[in-house]
Amino acid sequence: MNKHFSIIAKQLALGEANAFEFKALLNDETIGAVVCGLLNGQGGFVVIGVEDDGSVRGVENPQIAASSLEKHLKQSIKPTVLFSVDVQAFDGNFLIVVEVPSGKDIPYAYQDTIFIRKAATTRKADVETIRDMILRKQVAPERWERLFSPELTPSELSVAACRRLLKESPRLPGDVNEESDGLIHQLSLLSLAKYGRLTNAADVLLAQNPQKRHPQARVRAVAYHSKTDQNYQDLKHFEGPMLEVIEQVIGFILRNTPTKARFSNQSNQRDERSLYPEMAIREGVVNAFAHRDYASALGGIKVEVSADQVQIWNSGGFPEGVTVNKLAKGHISVLRNPDIAHALYLQGYMEKLGRGSVLITQACREAGLPDPVWQSKASGVTLTFKNMEATTEDAMEATAEVTTEVARLIEVMDAELSRDELQQKLGLRNNEHFRKHYLKPALIAGVVEMLYPDKPNSPKQKYLLSRLGRAIKLKSRS
Structure with missing residues (x-):
């Protein structure tokens, strides 16, 4: 190129x-x-x-x-x-x-x-x-979404959900619009039915009560002031057709997060908006539904809202080939559930397939918020939105805990740097001293992170400040 x-x-x-x-x-x-x-x-x-x-x-x-x-x-x-x-x-x-x-x-x-x-x-x-x-x-093993849904019949589908997909979708192909051959034929053209039977994808997308057959289709959402609170501020379990649940989850997050006042340049009108950009929250929620692993009955989606952050967790780690670093830079989509994702796209809920993470980050920066953080483990993926005020408080606490050596390391980091480049900036020649007193404590404290965390010994490895590290550096200069 x-x-x-x-x-x-x-x-x-x-x-x-x-x-x-x-x-x-x-x-x-x-x-x-x-x-x-x-x-x-x-x-x-x-x-x-x-x-x-x-x-x-x-x-x-x-x-x-x-x-x-x-x-x-x-x-x-x-x-x-x-x-x-x-x-x-x-x-x-x-x-x-x-x-x-x-x-x-x-x-x-x-x-x-x-x-x-x-x-x-x-x-x-x-x-x-x-x-x-x-x-x-x-x-190739057949995908969970393509398997027949046990005991699901057309009578158990939501009329409103079917109408939204098959009559109101802005991108619906012309041949799917044809109703003369019946509902099952229409759904088969979208890979949501085959041989006259409905698939698991059709179940979670369109059924009135998919959780009867798939308990993992439920979504748990909780809001609290802090994790030490005895009582929840809000607790909900959402069930039903996917788009209904998506809208309910987005509404739950927005009503349980603080608002921020803004004034228009053209008038003195006070404009109250959610602290977190709605576009970013919406994109994060939709991605959780599109990319999660539905196969395990122990899986699901969980949302936690507190004063300092919003976390969206979905079962299943990143698909093969996707890393945190690739998410930050934009990447070719690797779809775990392409039939489900396609239905969401037809209804206007998915736009930038491999750039959603980039747009989420841009929206947070424009709102004056820290960059969102993705974490992937074997059990699932967590997307975290952080409140700037909470970040400042975290930085104040962390500043008192970091050593003088780690503080020096934070101060000299202004880009993605290799180990040799960091030692040169610090004027250090002893590799073991640098590793033991600077780099390792900084990684443990979470103020520095690897560019390639899945390849810690890569010869191309570089290091950069984490969200917390950037907050500490900003505080030290204020």
């Missing part, structure tokens, strides 16, 4: 390690073949409105063009799959960005032709490649 492409990738919040295809002109057939090839591979991005030399020419009437392209791709690519078509402003021009996850149901075909990516080119798949794809698909 040349320098121009790197700049474009950075400004569009797309990690430079992702796969890119740049197109100067909007040509449905050319782009359709590329999207198909990416689906059959590792996914990637198609950016339209960029010349081969990296110069930006933009796209005319971008919203109309993007809508037309999206409709064409959805009609021409089979089987049904989730991807996003988005308009992005760039240096006074508009680009169209097609974000393509790695497909789960290969082989995909565009206008009845299977395409693959070879290096940076797109070509038709030969017979041997297609045969290999089919064999790999046959040995």
Whole structure:
């Protein structure tokens, strides 16, 4: 990727390690073949409105063009799959960005032709490649969302939830709109039914009481002033069709978090808004539903709201290939539940498939909040939003506890630095002394973190200040 492409990738919040295809002109057939090839591979991005030399020419009437392209791709690519078509402003021009996850149901075909990516080119798949794809698909374990839901019948589906998906969805493909063949046929076109039976995905998305068959579909939400309180400020268990539960969870968080007063530049009107940006909370909640592991009856989603933070936990660690570092930089989506995610996308609940984490971070920064923190363990993923006032209090407590050596380390850290670079900044030559008295205590105290925590001994390892470390540094300079 040349320098121009790197700049474009950075400004569009797309990690430079992702796969890119740049197109100067909007040509449905050319782009359709590329999207198909990416689906059959590792996914990637198609950016339209960029010349081969990296110069930006933009796209005319971008919203109309993007809508037309999206409709064409959805009609021409089979089987049904989730991807996003988005308009992005760039240096006074508009680009169209097609974000393509790695497909789960290969082989995909565009206008009845299977395409693959070879290096940076797109070509038709030969017979041997297609045969290999089919064999790999046959040995892959079937996803939980594709399994038949036990004892679920069409009469147990929520009429309102079905109407919202099949009649009111802004992105619903035209063939799904056709009601003459019945509800089950419509749902089968969205991979929510097969052989006349409903799937687990249909159950958690559309059933009136999915928790009867899947207790892990319940969501527990609790609000308290502090974890030492004897009584909860608010405690709820949410059940029902997924979109109803999503809205209830978002409402729970917003009503139990402080508000912040703002005054408009045009008037003296006081504007009360939630401390945490609603867009960021909404994106975090939706991602928990889309990416969680539904297979275990012990799994689920939990929300905890306190005076200093909001935490959203969902069962199942990061999908293979996703790390905290990749989340921060934007990454190709790795979808654990593509059928569920597709239904959420059709209803306008998922937009930026691999950039949601970047947008959440940007929204928090614009609101004057610390960066959100993702933590992944085998049991699940936790997203934490921190209150700035609480961060300041944490910093005050931590400042009194850190050693003089750790305080010096915090002061010199102004970027992602290697061990050698840190020692040079501190003027230290003894490696063991640096490790024992500076680096190790800083990591234990949580004021410094690794750039690659899953590879602690990597020769490319670098270190950066954590949220707490940045707060301590800011306090020391105030």
